[in-house]
Structure formats: C-alpha cells, structure tokens
Amino acid sequence: MEIKNTTPIHIVIGLCFILITVLCMTGYWFPCFYIATLVIALYMLLGSLRRGKVDLVFFIFPICTFFVCWVLGFYLAQREALLFFDRMPDYTILGFHPSFFWIVLLYWIGGIFILGFGIFKLRDRWLAPDEWEAFRKKMAELNGGAVEHKEEAL
Amino acid sequence: MKTLIILFAVFMIVVSLIIGWFAQRKAQGVQAFFGGTALFGPVVIGFSTMAAVASAFAVVGVPGLIYASGNTMGLWMMGSGAFCMGYIILGKKMRAMAELGPVATLGDVIDLRFGKNRYLKLVTSLTLFIGCIAYLASQIKGVSEMFAHLMGWSPMTIGLIVFGSLVVYMVISGEVGGLLTQAFQGMIMVVAAVILLFSLFWMTGGMSEITATVSQAGVVSGGGYTKNMSPNLLNAWGTLPGAVVLSFMFIPFLGVLGQPSVLTRMYSLKNPMEIPKLAMWGAGSHFCVAAFCTFTGFGALYIVAKGLIPPLSGPDRAVFAFADYIGPHAQFFVYAATLAAAMSSASMFLSLASSIVARDIPSALGYNFSPGRQIRISRALMCLIGFLSIYMGINSSQLVAILGTFGYGTFMAATFPVFIIGLLWDRCSSEAALSGAVTALAMTCVCLVLNQMKFSWPGGIPWYTVAVSASIAVTIFVSLFTSGHSGPNLDKKIRCVMDL
Numbered sequence: 001m002e003i004k005n006t007t008p009i010h011i012v013i014g015l016c017f018i019l020i021t022v023l024c025m026t027g028y029w030f031p032c033f034y035i036a037t038l039v040i041a042l043y044m045l046l047g048s049l050r051r052g053k054v055d056l057v058f059f060i061f062p063i064c065t066f067f068v069c070w071v072l073g074f075y076l077a078q079r080e081a082l083l084f085f086d087r088m089p090d091y092t093i094l095g096f097h098p099s100f101f102w103i104v105l106l107y108w109i110g111g112i113f114i115l116g117f118g119i120f121k122l123r124d125r126w127l128a129p130d131e132w133e134a135f136r137k138k139m140a141e142l143n144g145g146a147v148e149h150k151e152e153a154l
Numbered sequence: 155m156k157t158l159i160i161l162f163a164v165f166m167i168v169v170s171l172i173i174g175w176f177a178q179r180k181a182q183g184v185q186a187f188f189g190g191t192a193l194f195g196p197v198v199i200g201f202s203t204m205a206a207v208a209s210a211f212a213v214v215g216v217p218g219l220i221y222a223s224g225n226t227m228g229l230w231m232m233g234s235g236a237f238c239m240g241y242i243i244l245g246k247k248m249r250a251m252a253e254l255g256p257v258a259t260l261g262d263v264i265d266l267r268f269g270k271n272r273y274l275k276l277v278t279s280l281t282l283f284i285g286c287i288a289y290l291a292s293q294i295k296g297v298s299e300m301f302a303h304l305m306g307w308s309p310m311t312i313g314l315i316v317f318g319s320l321v322v323y324m325v326i327s328g329e330v331g332g333l334l335t336q337a338f339q340g341m342i343m344v345v346a347a348v349i350l351l352f353s354l355f356w357m358t359g360g361m362s363e364i365t366a367t368v369s370q371a372g373v374v375s376g377g378g379y380t381k382n383m384s385p386n387l388l389n390a391w392g393t394l395p396g397a398v399v400l401s402f403m404f405i406p407f408l409g410v411l412g413q414p415s416v417l418t419r420m421y422s423l424k425n426p427m428e429i430p431k432l433a434m435w436g437a438g439s440h441f442c443v444a445a446f447c448t449f450t451g452f453g454a455l456y457i458v459a460k461g462l463i464p465p466l467s468g469p470d471r472a473v474f475a476f477a478d479y480i481g482p483h484a485q486f487f488v489y490a491a492t493l494a495a496a497m498s499s500a501s502m503f504l505s506l507a508s509s510i511v512a513r514d515i516p517s518a519l520g521y522n523f524s525p526g527r528q529i530r531i532s533r534a535l536m537c538l539i540g541f542l543s544i545y546m547g548i549n550s551s552q553l554v555a556i557l558g559t560f561g562y563g564t565f566m567a568a569t570f571p572v573f574i575i576g577l578l579w580d581r582c583s584s585e586a587a588l589s590g591a592v593t594a595l596a597m598t599c600v601c602l603v604l605n606q607m608k609f610s611w612p613g614g615i616p617w618y619t620v621a622v623s624a625s626i627a628v629t630i631f632v633s634l635f636t637s638g639h640s641g642p643n644l645d646k647k648i649r650c651v652m653d654l
Contacts (some may be wrong), residue, residue, distance in 0.1 A: 120433070
C-alpha cells in the first residue's frame with residue numbers, strides 16, 4: 001500500500017486536536033481517549049512510512065495492535081469506573097481496582113510491550129541496514145562525495 | 155542514616171566529576187561539546203534520556219499528586235511506551251538529519267530543515283531557553299530545600315555544593331559529560347526504584363490490602379490535618395476533572411516527542427540501527443522509575459488510611475513520609491533517587507540553555523562565532539546561568555513558581571510544529587512552522603497571565619492542552635496556503651530524510 005500524499009492525514013490530525021479541545025471544554029472528555037489514540041497511531045503510521053509505502057506487517061503489528069489494545073483498555077477502565085463509582089469494588093483483579101487494572105495491563109504494560117517488541121522484532125521493516133547505507137551514499141553524492149560529515153573545526 | 159545519605163551524595167558528586175573529567179577527551183568539537191552527536195550506544199542514551207525526562211518532580215511530585223488526587227497522575231507517569239512511540243515516529247529521521255550537515259543543537263536542525271529561517275530559529279530558541287531556565291531553577295529549589303531540611307544547612311550552601319559541582323563538570327565536558335553522568339544517575343534511579351518497590355510490597359502485603367484499606371477508610375483525621383479517602387482514588391481516572399485526566403494521558407505521551415531531552419538524544423546515537431534497542435532501554439528504565447513513583451503514592455495513601463501515620467501536611471511530603479515509615483534503607487534510596495533525578499535533569503537543561511545562547515540565538519541574529527569561540531562562550535555562560543539559577547531558585551520562590559508552569563506543555567507546543575510536523579510532512583512550510591512557534595510562545599505567555607488571575611478554562615482543561623492544540627492546528631492550516639521550504643521548494647536532502 002502506498003500513501004503518495006500525507007496531507008489528508010495531517011489535516012485529520014489537526015482536526016482531531018481541535019475536536020479534543022472542544023469536547024474537553026464541553027465536558028465530553030471520555031471519547032477524547034479514543035481520538036487521542038487515533039492521533040498517536042496516525043503519527044506512528046507517518047513515522048513508519050518508507051518512500052510513502054506502508055509496510056503491511058508493521059502496520060498491523062505494532063500500530064493497529066497498539067490502537068486496539070488502548071481502545072479496549074480505555075473502554076474497560078471506564079466501564080469498571082462507572083460500575084464502582086464512589087463505592088468499594090465488589091472484586092479486585094490481582095489486587096487492583098478493576099478499573100485501574102485495565103490501565104496497568106493494556107495502557108502501561110501493553111503499550112510498552114507492543115511498541116517495544118514491535119520496533120525491536122520488526123526493525124528491518126522500519127529501517128533496513130541497506131536502506132540506511134543507500135541514504136548515506138545518496139547524502140555523500142549530494143554533499144559532493146564526502147561519506148563522513150566533517151566536524152566543525154575548532 | 156543522615157551520615158550515610160551525605161556520604162552517598164558526596165559519592166555521587168565525586169563520581170559525576172570524575173566522569174566529567176574523563177569525558178572531556180571526547181568533547182573536542184562543537185558537535186560533541188553541544189550535542190554529543192553520533193557518539194554513544196543505546197544503553198547510555200537510553201538511561202540518559204530517561205533520567206533527563208524524569209526530573210525531581212517525578213520522584214517527589216508524582217507520589218504527592220497520587221496521594222492528593224489518585225490515579226489521574228498515574229496516567230501521566232505510566233506513559234513509558236512513549237519512548238518506543240517516539241522513536242518509531244521520529245527516531246530515524248532525526249538521526250538522519252545529523253548526516254546532512256553539522257548538527258550540534260536543535261537550532262541546527264531548524265537551519266537544515268527550514269533553510270536557515272532566522273525568525274523561526276529565534277522564536278523556538280527563546281521558548282526553549284525560558285523552559286530550560288524554569289526547569290533548572292525548579293530542580294535547584296526542590297533539592298536544595300530538601301537537603302537543607304535534612305542536614306540543617308542553608309539551602310544556598312546546599313545549592314552551591316550540589317549544583318556548583320554540576321556546573322564544574324558540565325563546563326569541563328559539555329554535553330558529552332552531561333550524557334554520561336545522566337546515564338550514571340539514571341542507573342542509580344532504577345536501582346533505587348526497584349529496591350523501594352520490593353520494600354513497598356513487602357510492607358503493605360500487596361495491592362489487595364492497599365485497595366481494600368484505602369477504599370474503606372473514609373475521612374481520616376489526625377495531627378491537625380484531614381484526608382478524605384475514597385474508592386475513586388484507586389480507579390483508573392482518580393478524582394480530578396475528566397479534561398485533566400485526558401490531558402495527563404495525551405500530552406505527556408505524545409509530548410515525549412517534544413522534549414529537548416528526547417529530541418537531542420536521537421542524534422547522539424552512534425548507530426541508527428540501534429534505535430530499537432534504545433527504545434527498549436528507554437522504556438524499560440522508565441517503567442521501573444514510573445512503577446516506583448506511582449506505587450509510592452499508593453503506599454502513602456495506605457499508611458494514612460490505615461492510621462499508621464496522621465494525614466500529611468502537604469502532598470509533596472508523600473514520598474518522604476512513606477520512606478520514613480518503611481525505615482532507614484528506604485530513606486536512603488529516596489534521597490538518592492531524588493538527587494539523581496534532579497542532577498540529571500538540571501545538567502541537561504543547563505547544557506541546552508547555554509548552547510542556545512552561545513550558538514543558536516547569535517546565529518539567528520546574524521552573528522556567527524568561530525567554533526572555538528562558541529565553546530568558550532558556552533563555558534562562560536554555563537557558569538553564569540548555573541549560578542544565577544542557583545540564586546534565583548533559592549531566593550525567588552514566586553518567580554520559580556510562575557516559571558514552573560512553563561514546562562512539559564510549553565516544550566511540546568514549541569517543538570511539535572518545527573521538528574515533528576516539520577520532519578514528517580513535506581508540505582510544512584517555514585511560514586507555518588514560524589506561525590506555530592509564535593502561537594506556542596504567545597499562548598504560553600497569555601496563559602501564564604491568566605493563571606495568575608486564577609482564570610479557569612471551560613471543562614477544567616489544562617491551559618497547555620489548549621496551547622498545544624492551537625500551535626499544531628495553526629501550523630497545519632498555514633501550511634496549506636504557504637510554500638517556503640515545502641512541497642516543490644523542499645531541499646533534496648530533506649526529501650531523502652523524509653523518505654527514509
């Protein structure tokens with residue numbers, strides 16, 4: 001899949017920022033968690049593009065997996081927060097308030113694990129060594145032949 | 155115990171000075187002195203980035219806010235995955251900028267991307283400079299007062315000893331020494347965090363006991379203070395307004411990308427193929443420190459809810475009250491972690507502030523000093539800024555408090571249009587980036603005044619969320635109608651970076 005023009009994505013991101021601000025100001029703060037997650041995922045999509053091409057595997061894992069994990073985490077956290085609002089929860093999960101447990105598992109640990117494991121395991125789909133070498137050669141060509149960039153002399 | 159803490163503080167200062175002394179051999183050129191450009195591996199950069207991001211506020215302020223309002227602040231601290239996200243989004247592009255031309259500071263990246271736009275460089279540098287001074291003074295104030303209270307010395311004496319030494323090793327070795335000492339201090343923070351976490355769970359018996367005790371305690375009084383315990387403190391959102399909850403998740407997570415301590419480290423990495431390892435080290439070390447800061451807040455709630463100590467006189471006492479209750483080893487590690495956190499952040503911001511004044515602002519105004527002169531000026535400025543910050547941090551509490559509201563959000567509002575949108579979008583024009591940077595600075599100044607007037611935004615939304623949204627929206631909107639250094643006018647080399 002190729003995205004030749006990223007302008008629409010940037011416009012969507014800008015609109016999301018405005019929407020988040022307006023919704024928070026008018027008291028509808030919870031849907032903003034989903035919109036914010038979308039903004040983060042879109043930025044990761046933009047950061048992972050290589051010559052405008054989307055690597056489908058990297059897009060599915062970690063980017064889409066992260067999106068699903070967080071959306072699910074926020075949904076479950078809010079559901080349990082409303083269920084036990086202002087009262088002692090009927091049960092805990094591993095000792096945590098059931099609402100907070102989903103934040104710990106899916107927002108905190110899930111976020112680290114999916115993104116960390118994703119970039120580490122699929123590093124060649126994010127930046128392959130030959131791509132970096134080709135970039136350096138291209139830079140050398142454009143800089144007039146010098147592969148190493150010279151330190152400013154004292 | 156007091157003697158042990160003093161000995162440890164001396165040990166940390168001496169080791170930092172030794173690291174600084176040995177690092178000077180590497181700090182020979184402008185890029186090395188100001189940026190540590192392309193010099194280090196993922197372990198050093200990972201620990202250093204985490205330590206520079208997690209300031210004394212994380213160690214002292216976060217447990218205090220969790221004690222006061224529950225898990226709202228936990229969301230802020232638990233954004234460890236942001237390091238991985240940040241490198242996925244910008245890691246390779248920022249590192250690639252160091253291959254285009256001499257990159258020693260963020261101002262150099264602006265020059266390369268936006269064709270030496272002097273106004274943009276000036277506005278961004280000024281905003282970053284004010285943010286740096288704010289951070290620096292607040293670190294000095296916090297640690298000097300804390301150790302003055304412990305040792306019975308004046309805060310000025312403590313400030314001069316601790317941060318005076320910091321100025322010395324930064325002057326000797328620049329950002330090279332800064333990076334290495336921050337990595338050392340980051341490791342101390344992680345070790346202290348792990349030990350304190352074990353102590354917490356050993357003392358409380360685990361989260362079940364904490365959840366049950368805090369949820370059922372109701373109103374707790376004693377020692378002239380009252381604390382209203384509630385089950386809502388331990389749910390996902392805590393007790394602050396929803397708009398604050400959202401902002402405490404979104405702004406710090408995405409805002410990691412806008413922190414100078416993260417952006418500058420991206421080009422300090424020697425081999426860009428190691429960015430994924432860097433992401434793991436950064437996120438992993440932050441996870442340990444975040445766990446310590448968050449669960450210490452729960453620990454403070456637990457000992458108050460159970461009636462083991464009276465309610466605290468102020469939230470910032472939470473981490474110390476908890477450490478005092480656990481025992482001498484906890485006191486030792488809390489002081490060690492706080493000192494390490496403050497020194498690492500302070501050295502980062504001292505180096506950044508001096509490089510902005512010695513290199514970026516003069517070049518934005520059309521004065522280009524020779525590399526050797528830049529370093530000499532920077533060394534003199536480090537002394538001046540360092541000692542002025544010590545004076546200001548200790549003697550001008552009100553000014554520090556006002557400047558303290560400058561911080562995370564301001565950095566994000568100022569840097570996002572220039573570096574993140576600028577390096578991800580070929581249509582982002584120099585006019586748009588300048589509009590975004592001016593909006594960020596103007597909004598921040600206006601909001602500072604409004605804050606002083608006790609103005610509150612609708613829905614309780616924090617001012618920096620509004621400032622960040624405004625600067626990003628303005629940048630995108632203006633880009634659609636302007637073309638300076640964007641689209642067909644984009645430099646070929648920048649196009650290669652964006653394609654990477």
